[in-house]
Amino acid sequence: MILHNMIYTLPEVSLLAGIIHMFLLYIMAYESAKVYSRAAKFWIIMSLFWEVATQGKSFSPLYFDNDSYTLLFNLIVGVLSYIMISLSATWFVTENKTGCKYYVLLLSALIGIKLLISSINLVSLLFSYILLIYIHYRMLGISYEKIPSEAPSRYVGISGIIIIIFALGFLYINKLQDGNVEYTEVKELFSSNRKSLELYLSAISLLIPFLYSIGIAPFHITAEDKTGKSILPVSHYFALIAPVAFWGCFIKLNIELMTAYKEELSEVYKIFALLSVVFGAMGANARINLHRILSYSSMYHFGVVLMLLSFFSIAIDFSAFIYLFVYILSLNGCYLVFYSLRSHGEYLSSVASLSGLAETRSYTTGALLVSLFSFIGLPPLIGFLGQLNVVSELLKQESYISLGVILFFLLILSKSYLEIVKTAYFEHKVKTYDSENKLVILYTVLSVICIVIIAFNPQGLFEILKDMFYVISI
Secondary structure (H helix, E strand, O other), rough: OOOHHHHHOHHHHHHHHHHHHHHHHHHHHOHHHHHHHHHHHHHHHHHHHHHHHHOOOOOOOOOOOOHHHHHHHHHHHHHHHHHHHHHHHHHHOOOOOOOOHHHHHHHHHHHHHHHHHOEEHHHHHHHHHHHHHHHHHHOOOOOOOOOOHHHHHHHHHHHHHHHHHHHHHHHHHHHHOOOOOOOOOHHHHHHHHOOOHHHHHHHHHHHHHHHHHHOOOOOOOOOOHHHHHHHHHHHHHHHHHHHHHHHHHHHHHHHHHHHHHHHHHHHHHHHHHHHHHEEEEEEEEOOOEEEHHHHHHHHHHHHHHHHOOOOOOHHHHHHHHOOOOOHHHHHHHHHHOOOEEEEOOEEOOEEHHOOOOOHHHHHHHHHHHHHHHHHHOOOOOOHHHHHHHHHHHHHHHOHHHHHHHHHHHHHHHHHHHHHHHEEHHHHHHHHOOOOHHHHHHHHHHHHHHHHHHHHHOOOHHHHHHHHHHHHHHO
16 A cells, blocks of 8 residues: 555656756756756656556545546646746756756646645645745746846735635634545535535635636736746746646636535626626736736636636536637747747847837747637637637526627737737837747747647547546536
8 A cells, every 4th residue: 555655646756856856956066957957857757657657546535636637637737837848948048047946946836736736625725725825936036137026025925815814714614624624525514504604705715815826806916927027937837837727726626615605606706707807808908018918818818717617517617628728728829939039138028029020030920820819719720619618608608798798808808919910010120039949939830730720629639628527527
């Protein structure tokens, strides 16, 4: 039994070995960012291998449960992390940095993410969440500017309040349950005490940390800090990896824990979803920094995901997952382009810096165009599939007002995307761009191919995803 438990920890142990490897490289004074990048990629591959090999097995069944649902989200996170690490090496080389601290924190975050998604006990959930918050705080502290940023201190202050709210709800439930806080037991407690206001508020306190971390309005206080003020590799992490992890856990919480309060939470989710749709679309049009535009764009799209989750139906939850999946693929395409936007060794982030990009970078600009049009949902791009699911599900539920608001503000959000396209294609060139890295070009081409091809559901891809996702409802 002990040997089996040791084997089941190999996905996390592989990442821990990667962290130790980083420290050894640092002690041996390696100065090449590519060395650290290769080491990090190797250990991520090893972790993914053991994730697949030990599927359905957990080293601590009381606190964690691994199944095809957790495997699905861990695979998405692992693949995106591998791509991000490959591209971040170029960024660190340009900045003449090793990136050691970043890679250590990233591997640590991946351990936290695995624990978070596989949690089936409020103790492990709280522990994993606090661990990730601390790692994210340290990530935001990675800066090479002479003037220190206020973003990390603001993030840790607000996150501290959120954790206190989380802890208060946990302590109340823990007291009622005499320490037995597995999801199944807590769900039964909620179901048998639906009229208890204190218990309902405790349930809400378990959800607020995830609404905050995902960036749902009105809990989006630090969303712009994370993706708009951090260095590009950190911004890439907060834009793609962290949301996938928190959404994976949030969806699981709703299905396995919160169905007792689905009538009350449904209306709350719809309000927050519509707020996110409105704030996201308006905020994106008010920004000139590309990272911040996409941060507010994410708020809009995540609001749509939350709207679908408000119906508390496993079939509609899967539609929400598909929308999230196609959005993340499209967003990744945009971030790949950002690694190409470099002039005299400086990475560019303003919309104005794209002026005339199409004159010298036609392929890069084309990739950006495909990603942005996928956001809008134009066929035959993968974003069309996501938008089609949203329209179909909301029509089935007769949520005509919500659908109208979502489509109207999609038009407003599209204006910010079209402004980027106009600047790249129709403005005169103002920057001379450095030569493109071949690896960036390769990943960009693959991303565009995925955005186009996956929309046609090759080899029954979405049926496979559905089978993996639906395990959570069994």
